[in-house]
Amino acid sequence: MYPFTPGSYAPRNSWYVAAFAREIGEDLLSRWILNEPVVLYRKEDGTAVAVEGRCPHRHYPLGASKRVGDAIQCGYHGITFDSSGACTMVPSQSTIPGVYRIKSYPLVERGLWAWIWPGDADKADESLIPTLDEIGFNIPGMIPDAFYSMHVDGRYQLLNDNLLDLSHLGYLHATSIGTPDDAATPEVRDLNDRRLSSRRIMRDTPMPPYHDRSVHDGLVDRISGMDFFFPGFHAGIGESRYPQGHEKAGEVLHTSRVWHAVTPAKKTSCNYFFAMSAPSQARVDDARRRLEPVLDEDKFATEEIEKIISTLDVLPPELMLKSDGTAVQGRRILQAMMDREKAELEGA
Ligand code: FES
Numbered sequence: 001m002y003p004f005t006p007g008s009y010a011p012r013n014s015w016y017v018a019a020f021a022r023e024i025g026e027d028l029l030s031r032w033i034l035n036e037p038v039v040l041y042r043k044e045d046g047t048a049v050a051v052e053g054r055c056p057h058r059h060y061p062l063g064a065s066k067r068v069g070d071a072i073q074c075g076y077h078g079i080t081f082d083s084s085g086a087c088t089m090v091p092s093q094s095t096i097p098g099v100y101r102i103k104s105y106p107l108v109e110r111g112l113w114a115w116i117w118p119g120d121a122d123k124a125d126e127s128l129i130p131t132l133d134e135i136g137f138n139i140p141g142m143i144p145d146a147f148y149s150m151h152v153d154g155r156y157q158l159l160n161d162n163l164l165d166l167s168h169l170g171y172l173h174a175t176s177i178g179t180p181d182d183a184a185t186p187e188v189r190d191l192n193d194r195r196l197s198s199r200r201i202m203r204d205t206p207m208p209p210y211h212d213r214s215v216h217d218g219l220v221d222r223i224s225g226m227d228f229f230f231p232g233f234h235a236g237i238g239e240s241r242y243p244q245g246h247e248k249a250g251e252v253l254h255t256s257r258v259w260h261a262v263t264p265a266k267k268t269s270c271n272y273f274f275a276m277s278a279p280s281q282a283r284v285d286d287a288r289r290r291l292e293p294v295l296d297e298d299k300f301a302t303e304e305i306e307k308i309i310s311t312l313d314v315l316p317p318e319l320m321l322k323s324d325g326t327a328v329q330g331r332r333i334l335q336a337m338m339d340r341e342k343a344e345l346e347g348a
């Protein structure tokens with residue numbers, strides 16, 4: 001499906017963020033992930049688990065069911081499954097048919113996030129999860145925090161495209177985090193087998209409207225960039241310094257790290273998790289308040305585009321520009337991952 005080839009939806013043998021770790025607790029949390037209903041919860045020993053959210057008996061939602069110890073008892077006819085997915089009780093008979101089990105997903109907590117592997121569990125390799133060092137999580141003096149967990153009514157690749165093309169900052173977010181230089185400055189790209197990285201280095205550029213001008217109200221040198229860890233995690237950097245010629249040239253004025261996780265929900269919707277770090281708790285709290293409308297702009301753009309593309313019978317080709325290079329490369333990488341999985345399945 002758009003923007004991928006017909007039949008291609010999302011890579012399955014990959015890690016995706018299922019939730020912020022702090023969202024997972026004693027209560028059953030229902031979430032669609034790669035077009036499957038999933039239930040997340042924390043066992044009595046504190047371990048977070050993820051199991052299928054559909055009862056195999058009559059398809060009742062297990063997320064709307066009841067916890068009995070570490071097991072889930074279906075709210076319809078009481079069939080019970082433990083956290084490994086095994087059926088432990090069928091109220092209407094003493095034997096448990098062998099087919100009665102639900103899927104249990106590999107789930108790993110790292111940093112602020114709980115990562116799920118929707119595909120073949122035997123292939124779940126934790127070393128494929130971006131490390132905290134790789135994403136700039138462990139920088140001394142920076143305070144990380146989970147901000148928003150959102151549901152977006154648009155297919156996940158629209159948000160990946162959004163994050164792979166920061167030329168939108170100066171327009172969609174013109175009143176907050178962007179300036180026209182975000183679009184006018186060419187990107188420097190770098191690719192390895194884990195991530196696609198892009199940076200814009202702007203010299204003598206205005207600060208985005210978002211930043212406090214009480215300390216410095218002139219031009220700055222600014223870096224804006226994003227590292228896309230396939231298939232759905234974006235680690236961003238934003239940094240402003242006093243410009244050359246200033247008495248404090250090179251000294252950092254503003255710095256932040258941002259983390260966007262995009263996980264397919266249903267075919268045309270996704271889960272979107274935003275977190276960031278800043279050098280003080282006051283800055284983190286201020287950012288949480290000020291960035292909410294900014295993220296709403298991205299949600300708005302994604303949902304309105306989804307409405308248009310899902311309504312048109314025939315989607316005319318997109319007219320690409322130079323600035324689409326990173327997004328096009330990101331799409332190609334995901335398409336190749338899906339093609340590889342398909343070839344493996346067909347060859348199996
Ligand atoms: S639907 Fe779950 S027990 Fe019948």
Ligand SMILES: [Fe+2]
Pocket residue numbers: 162168169172173298
């Ligand atoms: Fe944006």
